[in-house]
Amino acid sequence: MEISKLKKLILTALVAAICVIGSFIKVPGFVATAALDSAPALISVAFLPPLYSGFAAGLGHLATALTSGFPSGPFHLLIALEMLIITYIFNVLHRNGLHILKWIFFIIGNGVLAALPFYYLISPAFFIGAVPSLVVAAVINAVITAIALPIIGKVSAKGKYEIYEKCD
Template sequence: MNGRKISLLAVFIGLSVVGASIKIPAIIGSVALDAFPALLAAVFFGGAPGAVVAAFGHLVSALLGGMPMGPLHFIVAVEMGVLAFSFAYMWKRKWLASVFFVFGNTVLAPLPFIYFYGLAFYSALLPSLLIGSLVNTVVALLLIPRLHSFFKGVYDKGAVKG
Protein backbone atom coordinates (compact mmCIF):
# COMPACT_ATOMS: atom_id res chain seq x y z
CA MET A 1 0.00 0.00 0.00
CA ASN A 2 1.48 3.33 -1.01
CA GLY A 3 1.34 6.69 0.71
CA ARG A 4 -1.52 8.02 -1.41
CA LYS A 5 -3.80 5.15 -0.43
CA ILE A 6 -2.94 5.45 3.24
CA SER A 7 -3.51 9.21 3.12
CA LEU A 8 -6.90 8.86 1.44
CA LEU A 9 -8.01 6.25 3.95
CA ALA A 10 -6.81 8.52 6.77
CA VAL A 11 -8.90 11.38 5.36
CA PHE A 12 -12.03 9.22 5.29
CA ILE A 13 -11.31 7.85 8.77
CA GLY A 14 -10.97 11.49 9.86
CA LEU A 15 -14.39 12.19 8.35
CA SER A 16 -15.68 9.26 10.38
CA VAL A 17 -14.24 10.87 13.50
CA VAL A 18 -16.11 14.08 12.70
CA GLY A 19 -19.28 12.06 12.05
CA ALA A 20 -18.73 10.13 15.28
CA SER A 21 -18.98 13.42 17.13
CA ILE A 22 -22.51 13.91 15.82
CA LYS A 23 -24.53 11.58 18.03
CA ILE A 24 -28.08 10.38 17.55
CA PRO A 25 -29.88 9.93 20.89
CA ALA A 26 -29.96 6.23 21.73
CA ILE A 27 -30.01 3.77 24.58
CA ILE A 28 -26.24 3.64 24.18
CA GLY A 29 -23.95 6.50 23.17
CA SER A 30 -22.39 5.13 20.01
CA VAL A 31 -25.08 5.62 17.33
CA ALA A 32 -23.59 8.38 15.22
CA LEU A 33 -22.90 9.63 11.71
CA ASP A 34 -19.67 7.67 11.41
CA ALA A 35 -20.79 5.30 8.64
CA PHE A 36 -21.34 7.60 5.66
CA PRO A 37 -17.58 8.19 5.07
CA ALA A 38 -17.16 4.41 4.96
CA LEU A 39 -19.91 4.15 2.36
CA LEU A 40 -18.21 6.88 0.33
CA ALA A 41 -14.85 5.09 0.58
CA ALA A 42 -16.48 1.79 -0.35
CA VAL A 43 -17.92 3.25 -3.55
CA PHE A 44 -14.91 5.38 -4.51
CA PHE A 45 -12.07 3.01 -3.55
CA GLY A 46 -13.61 -0.46 -3.24
CA GLY A 47 -14.97 -2.81 -0.63
CA ALA A 48 -11.82 -3.47 1.38
CA PRO A 49 -10.88 0.20 1.91
CA GLY A 50 -14.51 0.93 2.77
CA ALA A 51 -14.45 -1.88 5.32
CA VAL A 52 -11.30 -0.46 6.92
CA VAL A 53 -12.88 2.99 7.19
CA ALA A 54 -16.11 1.49 8.61
CA ALA A 55 -14.32 -0.56 11.26
CA PHE A 56 -12.04 2.25 12.42
CA GLY A 57 -14.89 4.77 12.21
CA HIS A 58 -17.04 2.67 14.52
CA LEU A 59 -14.22 2.13 16.99
CA VAL A 60 -13.56 5.86 17.19
CA SER A 61 -17.28 6.54 17.59
CA ALA A 62 -17.42 4.01 20.41
CA LEU A 63 -14.36 5.55 22.07
CA LEU A 64 -15.95 9.00 21.93
CA GLY A 65 -19.11 7.50 23.44
CA GLY A 66 -17.21 5.91 26.33
CA MET A 67 -17.16 2.31 24.98
CA PRO A 68 -20.52 1.43 26.60
CA MET A 69 -20.39 -2.18 25.35
CA GLY A 70 -16.69 -2.64 26.10
CA PRO A 71 -14.83 -5.11 23.89
CA LEU A 72 -18.07 -6.06 22.13
CA HIS A 73 -17.54 -2.98 20.00
CA PHE A 74 -14.94 -5.01 18.09
CA ILE A 75 -17.78 -7.27 16.94
CA VAL A 76 -19.69 -4.20 15.75
CA ALA A 77 -16.56 -2.94 13.97
CA VAL A 78 -16.30 -6.22 12.03
CA GLU A 79 -20.02 -6.05 11.22
CA MET A 80 -19.66 -2.49 9.97
CA GLY A 81 -16.74 -3.57 7.80
CA VAL A 82 -18.79 -6.39 6.30
CA LEU A 83 -21.70 -4.02 5.65
CA ALA A 84 -19.47 -1.45 3.92
CA PHE A 85 -17.85 -4.20 1.84
CA SER A 86 -21.31 -5.49 0.86
CA PHE A 87 -22.43 -1.96 0.00
CA ALA A 88 -19.53 -1.62 -2.43
CA TYR A 89 -20.25 -5.05 -3.94
CA MET A 90 -23.92 -4.19 -4.52
CA TRP A 91 -23.36 -0.58 -5.59
CA LYS A 92 -24.36 -1.17 -9.23
CA ARG A 93 -27.89 -1.49 -7.84
CA LYS A 94 -27.83 1.57 -5.61
CA TRP A 95 -31.21 1.04 -3.98
CA LEU A 96 -30.49 -2.61 -3.23
CA ALA A 97 -27.16 -1.63 -1.65
CA SER A 98 -28.87 1.11 0.37
CA VAL A 99 -31.73 -1.07 1.58
CA PHE A 100 -29.31 -3.87 2.48
CA PHE A 101 -27.09 -1.47 4.44
CA VAL A 102 -30.03 -0.02 6.38
CA PHE A 103 -31.54 -3.45 7.04
CA GLY A 104 -28.17 -4.99 7.93
CA ASN A 105 -27.17 -2.16 10.25
CA THR A 106 -30.60 -1.91 11.88
CA VAL A 107 -31.79 -5.51 12.16
CA LEU A 108 -28.94 -7.95 11.46
CA ALA A 109 -25.92 -6.32 13.12
CA PRO A 110 -27.42 -6.10 16.62
CA LEU A 111 -28.68 -9.73 16.58
CA PRO A 112 -25.62 -11.15 18.40
CA PHE A 113 -26.25 -8.78 21.28
CA ILE A 114 -29.53 -10.49 22.12
CA TYR A 115 -27.33 -13.20 23.62
CA PHE A 116 -25.34 -10.71 25.73
CA TYR A 117 -27.96 -8.14 26.70
CA GLY A 118 -31.36 -9.67 25.96
CA LEU A 119 -34.27 -8.98 23.69
CA ALA A 120 -35.24 -5.78 25.51
CA PHE A 121 -31.86 -4.20 24.67
CA TYR A 122 -32.22 -5.27 21.04
CA SER A 123 -35.75 -3.86 20.80
CA ALA A 124 -34.77 -0.58 22.44
CA LEU A 125 -31.81 -0.15 20.10
CA LEU A 126 -33.74 -0.67 16.83
CA PRO A 127 -35.37 2.79 16.48
CA SER A 128 -32.13 4.74 16.96
CA LEU A 129 -30.20 2.35 14.71
CA LEU A 130 -32.86 2.75 12.03
CA ILE A 131 -32.64 6.54 12.19
CA GLY A 132 -28.83 6.47 12.23
CA SER A 133 -28.67 4.03 9.32
CA LEU A 134 -31.12 6.06 7.27
CA VAL A 135 -29.31 9.33 7.89
CA ASN A 136 -25.89 7.82 7.10
CA THR A 137 -27.22 6.22 3.92
CA VAL A 138 -29.04 9.34 2.71
CA VAL A 139 -25.98 11.52 3.31
CA ALA A 140 -23.85 9.02 1.37
CA LEU A 141 -26.37 8.84 -1.48
CA LEU A 142 -26.41 12.63 -1.71
CA LEU A 143 -22.62 12.98 -1.69
CA ILE A 144 -21.55 10.08 -3.93
CA PRO A 145 -22.75 11.57 -7.26
CA ARG A 146 -21.36 14.98 -6.38
CA LEU A 147 -17.91 13.68 -5.40
CA HIS A 148 -17.59 10.77 -7.81
CA SER A 149 -15.79 12.69 -10.57
CA PHE A 150 -13.36 14.14 -8.02
CA PHE A 151 -12.34 10.74 -6.63
CA LYS A 152 -12.55 8.71 -9.86
CA GLY A 153 -9.28 6.83 -10.26
CA VAL A 154 -7.54 8.76 -7.48
CA TYR A 155 -7.04 5.74 -5.23
CA ASP A 156 -5.36 3.59 -7.86
CA LYS A 157 -3.52 6.15 -9.95
CA GLY A 158 -2.89 9.82 -10.36
CA ALA A 159 -3.16 12.62 -7.86
CA VAL A 160 -6.14 14.59 -6.69
CA LYS A 161 -6.68 17.44 -9.10
CA GLY A 162 -8.35 20.45 -7.61
Protein backbone atom coordinates in the same frame (compact mmCIF):
# COMPACT_ATOMS: atom_id res chain seq x y z
CA MET B 1 -4.16 3.86 -13.97
CA GLU B 2 -4.41 2.04 -10.67
CA ILE B 3 -3.76 4.01 -7.53
CA SER B 4 -0.82 2.84 -5.49
CA LYS B 5 -1.17 0.99 -2.23
CA LEU B 6 0.28 3.97 -0.36
CA LYS B 7 -2.33 6.32 -1.86
CA LYS B 8 -5.08 3.86 -0.90
CA LEU B 9 -3.78 3.75 2.67
CA ILE B 10 -3.57 7.55 2.84
CA LEU B 11 -7.10 7.93 1.45
CA THR B 12 -8.34 5.30 3.91
CA ALA B 13 -6.71 7.19 6.79
CA LEU B 14 -8.30 10.45 5.62
CA VAL B 15 -11.73 8.82 5.33
CA ALA B 16 -11.30 7.24 8.78
CA ALA B 17 -10.40 10.69 10.17
CA ILE B 18 -13.61 12.12 8.70
CA CYS B 19 -15.48 9.15 10.22
CA VAL B 20 -14.02 10.19 13.59
CA ILE B 21 -15.45 13.68 13.08
CA GLY B 22 -18.83 12.10 12.30
CA SER B 23 -18.57 10.05 15.49
CA PHE B 24 -19.06 13.24 17.49
CA ILE B 25 -22.51 13.75 15.94
CA LYS B 26 -24.63 11.35 17.97
CA VAL B 27 -28.11 10.06 17.20
CA PRO B 28 -30.04 9.95 20.48
CA GLY B 29 -31.04 6.50 21.61
CA PHE B 30 -31.75 4.42 24.67
CA VAL B 31 -28.84 1.99 24.66
CA ALA B 32 -27.00 2.20 21.33
CA THR B 33 -23.98 4.26 20.34
CA ALA B 34 -25.34 5.50 17.04
CA ALA B 35 -23.63 8.38 15.24
CA LEU B 36 -22.92 9.78 11.81
CA ASP B 37 -19.64 7.91 11.48
CA SER B 38 -20.69 5.68 8.58
CA ALA B 39 -21.41 8.28 5.91
CA PRO B 40 -17.77 9.11 5.06
CA ALA B 41 -16.93 5.41 4.71
CA LEU B 42 -19.98 4.89 2.50
CA ILE B 43 -19.02 7.87 0.36
CA SER B 44 -15.54 6.39 -0.04
CA VAL B 45 -16.97 3.60 -2.19
CA ALA B 46 -16.59 6.08 -5.06
CA PHE B 47 -12.80 5.87 -4.84
CA LEU B 48 -11.68 3.11 -2.48
CA PRO B 49 -11.77 -0.67 -2.87
CA PRO B 50 -14.21 -2.57 -0.62
CA LEU B 51 -11.73 -3.65 2.05
CA TYR B 52 -10.33 -0.14 2.48
CA SER B 53 -13.82 1.38 2.81
CA GLY B 54 -14.63 -1.34 5.33
CA PHE B 55 -11.57 -0.58 7.44
CA ALA B 56 -12.48 3.11 7.50
CA ALA B 57 -16.00 2.20 8.70
CA GLY B 58 -14.65 -0.10 11.41
CA LEU B 59 -12.30 2.59 12.67
CA GLY B 60 -15.17 5.09 12.55
CA HIS B 61 -17.23 2.88 14.83
CA LEU B 62 -14.35 2.50 17.28
CA ALA B 63 -14.17 6.31 17.42
CA THR B 64 -17.89 6.46 18.17
CA ALA B 65 -17.43 3.88 20.91
CA LEU B 66 -14.51 5.83 22.35
CA THR B 67 -16.41 9.13 22.38
CA SER B 68 -19.38 7.37 24.01
CA GLY B 69 -17.34 5.80 26.80
CA PHE B 70 -17.44 2.22 25.45
CA PRO B 71 -20.86 1.42 26.96
CA SER B 72 -20.86 -2.05 25.38
CA GLY B 73 -17.29 -2.80 26.40
CA PRO B 74 -15.35 -5.26 24.25
CA PHE B 75 -18.46 -5.89 22.13
CA HIS B 76 -17.48 -2.76 20.21
CA LEU B 77 -14.78 -4.80 18.48
CA LEU B 78 -17.56 -7.06 17.15
CA ILE B 79 -19.53 -4.01 16.02
CA ALA B 80 -16.43 -2.60 14.27
CA LEU B 81 -16.04 -5.92 12.44
CA GLU B 82 -19.74 -5.81 11.49
CA MET B 83 -19.28 -2.28 10.11
CA LEU B 84 -16.29 -3.46 8.08
CA ILE B 85 -18.37 -6.28 6.57
CA ILE B 86 -21.45 -4.13 5.96
CA THR B 87 -19.43 -1.40 4.23
CA TYR B 88 -17.48 -3.99 2.23
CA ILE B 89 -20.73 -5.48 0.91
CA PHE B 90 -22.16 -1.99 0.28
CA ASN B 91 -19.06 -1.18 -1.78
CA VAL B 92 -19.34 -4.41 -3.81
CA LEU B 93 -23.05 -3.77 -4.47
CA HIS B 94 -22.24 -0.20 -5.54
CA ARG B 95 -19.51 -1.32 -7.94
CA ASN B 96 -21.80 -3.92 -9.47
CA GLY B 97 -24.52 -1.33 -10.16
CA LEU B 98 -27.02 -2.69 -7.61
CA HIS B 99 -27.90 0.77 -6.36
CA ILE B 100 -31.34 0.11 -4.83
CA LEU B 101 -30.15 -3.11 -3.18
CA LYS B 102 -27.12 -1.40 -1.61
CA TRP B 103 -29.35 1.09 0.23
CA ILE B 104 -31.77 -1.58 1.44
CA PHE B 105 -28.86 -3.76 2.53
CA PHE B 106 -27.13 -0.92 4.40
CA ILE B 107 -30.21 0.20 6.32
CA ILE B 108 -31.25 -3.34 7.29
CA GLY B 109 -27.65 -4.45 7.87
CA ASN B 110 -26.63 -1.49 9.98
CA GLY B 111 -29.98 -0.92 11.64
CA VAL B 112 -31.10 -4.46 12.45
CA LEU B 113 -28.63 -7.21 11.53
CA ALA B 114 -25.67 -5.59 13.29
CA ALA B 115 -27.66 -5.54 16.53
CA LEU B 116 -28.89 -9.13 16.21
CA PRO B 117 -25.93 -10.79 18.01
CA PHE B 118 -26.70 -8.64 21.03
CA TYR B 119 -30.15 -10.23 21.27
CA TYR B 120 -28.29 -13.32 22.44
CA LEU B 121 -25.12 -11.80 23.93
CA ILE B 122 -26.80 -9.18 26.12
CA SER B 123 -30.60 -9.48 26.09
CA PRO B 124 -33.70 -9.19 23.90
CA ALA B 125 -34.50 -5.91 25.69
CA PHE B 126 -31.14 -4.46 24.63
CA PHE B 127 -31.83 -5.44 21.01
CA ILE B 128 -35.32 -3.92 21.08
CA GLY B 129 -33.98 -0.74 22.67
CA ALA B 130 -31.07 -0.41 20.25
CA VAL B 131 -32.77 -1.03 16.91
CA PRO B 132 -34.84 2.20 16.62
CA SER B 133 -31.87 4.54 17.08
CA LEU B 134 -29.67 2.34 14.87
CA VAL B 135 -32.25 2.42 12.06
CA VAL B 136 -32.61 6.21 12.37
CA ALA B 137 -28.82 6.62 12.29
CA ALA B 138 -28.57 4.26 9.29
CA VAL B 139 -31.19 6.26 7.38
CA ILE B 140 -29.46 9.57 8.18
CA ASN B 141 -26.07 8.16 7.11
CA ALA B 142 -27.69 6.79 3.93
CA VAL B 143 -29.31 10.14 3.08
CA ILE B 144 -26.02 12.00 3.55
CA THR B 145 -24.29 9.43 1.38
CA ALA B 146 -27.01 9.48 -1.28
CA ILE B 147 -26.55 13.24 -1.61
CA ALA B 148 -22.73 13.25 -1.65
CA LEU B 149 -21.91 10.02 -3.50
CA PRO B 150 -23.05 11.11 -7.00
CA ILE B 151 -21.07 14.33 -6.68
CA ILE B 152 -17.90 12.54 -5.53
CA GLY B 153 -18.37 9.92 -8.25
CA LYS B 154 -18.61 12.57 -10.97
CA VAL B 155 -15.61 14.49 -9.69
CA SER B 156 -13.44 11.38 -9.45
CA ALA B 157 -14.55 10.11 -12.88
CA LYS B 158 -14.07 13.30 -14.91
CA GLY B 159 -11.27 15.07 -13.06
CA LYS B 160 -7.58 14.71 -13.76
CA TYR B 161 -7.34 12.39 -10.77
CA GLU B 162 -8.23 8.81 -11.49
CA ILE B 163 -9.00 7.40 -8.07
CA TYR B 164 -11.83 5.04 -8.94
CA GLU B 165 -10.79 1.40 -9.22
CA LYS B 166 -12.98 -1.34 -10.63
CA CYS B 167 -13.35 -4.57 -8.67
CA ASP B 168 -12.88 -7.84 -10.46
